[in-house]
Amino acid sequence: TQLLEQSPQFLSIQEGENLTVYCNSSSVFSSLQWYRQEPGEGPVLLVTVVTGGEVKKLKRLTFQFGDARKDSSLHITAAQPGDTGLYLCAGGIPANSGYALNFGKGTSLLVTP
Amino acid sequence: DTGVSQNPRHKITKRGQNVTFRCDPISEHNRLYWYRQTLGQGPEFLTYFQNEAQLEKSRLLSDRFSAERPKGSFSTLEIQRTEQGDSAMYLCASSFGPSTGGANVLTFGAGSRLTVL
Numbered sequence: 001t002q003l004l005e006q007s008p009q010f011l012s013i014q015e016g017e018n019l020t021v022y023c024n025s026s027s028v029f030s031s032l033q034w035y036r037q038e039p040g041e042g043p044v045l046l047v048t049v050v051t052g053g054e055v056k057k058l059k060r061l062t063f064q065f066g067d068a069r070k071d072s073s074l075h076i077t078a079a080q081p082g083d084t085g086l087y088l089c090a091g092g093i094p095a096n097s098g099y100a101l102n103f104g105k106g107t108s109l110l111v112t113p
Numbered sequence: 114d115t116g117v118s119q120n121p122r123h124k125i126t127k128r129g130q131n132v133t134f135r136c137d138p139i140s141e142h143n144r145l146y147w148y149r150q151t152l153g154q155g156p157e158f159l160t161y162f163q164n165e166a167q168l169e170k171s172r173l174l175s176d177r178f179s180a181e182r183p184k185g186s187f188s189t190l191e192i193q194r195t196e197q198g199d200s201a202m203y204l205c206a207s208s209f210g211p212s213t214g215g216a217n218v219l220t221f222g223a224g225s226r227l228t229v230l
Contacts (some may be wrong), residue, residue: 006155033218042117042204042221078132088155092217100146100169101219103155 003027004089004104012110016078021107023089024071030092032072033101034063037086043103046074079111117222118204125228126195134190134225138207145188146219147180148204156204161190195229202226 003045013019013055015028031050032039033062035043047056049065056063062075072089086108120138126132138145144163148156159178161169165185173179177195182188192199203226206219 023192040226041223042206043219044221045218048218090155099219100158100161102158103148107154108153 004091006087006089006104006107008107009105010108012112013079015080015111015113017111018074018075018077019079019109020075021087021109022071022073023104025091026070027091028069031071032065032069033090034072034074035088035090035103037088037106038084043086043088076109079109081111081113084109086103089092091108117205117207117220119203119222119225121225122223123154123226123228124153125230127230128197129194131193132195132226132227133192134191134203134205136137136188136205136207136222138187139204139209141187141218142207142209143185143222144210144217145182146206146208147190148206149174150202150204150224151200159190192227195227197229200227200229 007022031048033048034046036046037043045065047058049063052069053065054065060077064073086106088106090102090103120135124132146161147159149159150156157172160180162182165182177193180190202224204221204224206221208217208219
C-alpha cells in the first residue's frame with residue numbers, strides 16, 4: 001500500500017497567519033492531488049500536480065510537488081476563517097485495470113478571526 | 114447536472130440490520146468509486162467500477178460489504194449484518210478516466226453517514 005503521511009494532523013491559527021502542510025510518502029507518484037473537505041460534505045479538488053518540482057498557485061494557496069515526486073506541500077498565505085477545513089492529499093494506487101486514489105489522513109485546519 | 118448524489122444522507126440502524134446506500138454519479142462519468150471515512154481519518158478506498166464492471170473489490174472491508182452498478186449508471190453499496198464498527202461516512206465519487214498526465218480527478222458526493230446502534 002502506498003501510504004501518504006500528512007503533517008501536522010491539526011493546526012489552529014489566527015486570521016492573517018501563514019501556514020504550510022506537508023504530504024510525504026516513500027513511494028513515487030505519477031501525480032498528487034489536494035482536496036479540501038468541510039464538515040458533512042465530500043472532498044473537493046483544489047489542485048493536481050504532475051511534474052516533479054512543479055509549483056501551482058491558486059489565489060493565496062501555493063502547492064509544490066517534490067522533485068522526486070514523493071512529497072508535496074500546501075502553503076496558505078494570510079489565512080482566513082473561510083480556509084477552515086480538512087486538507088487531504090491523494091495519490092494514485094494500482095486498481096485492477098484502472099486507477100484509484102489513496103488519501104492521507106488529512107490536516108484539520110482551524111482559522112479563528 | 115447536479116453533481117454526484119448520494120442517498121440517504123443519514124442512516125441510523127440497529128446492529129445486525131442490513132443497510133443499502135445509493136449513488137448517482139455525474140451522467141457522463143464512466144468510473145465510480147466507493148470510499149469509507151471515519152472520524153479524523155482520510156477517505157479509505159473500498160471498490161471501483163468502470164461502467165458496469167466492478168474492477169477492484171479486494172479492498173472491501175469484509176464479505177458483509179457488497180456493491181453493484183447494474184447498468185453502468187447508479188450504484189448501490191450494501192452492508193449486511195451491520196456492526197457498530199461500520200459507523201462511518203460512506204462516500205461515492207465518479208470520474209471520466211484519467212485527465213492529462215494520468216491524474217484521475219474524482220468528484221465526490223456529500224456522503225451517507227451511517228450510525229449503527
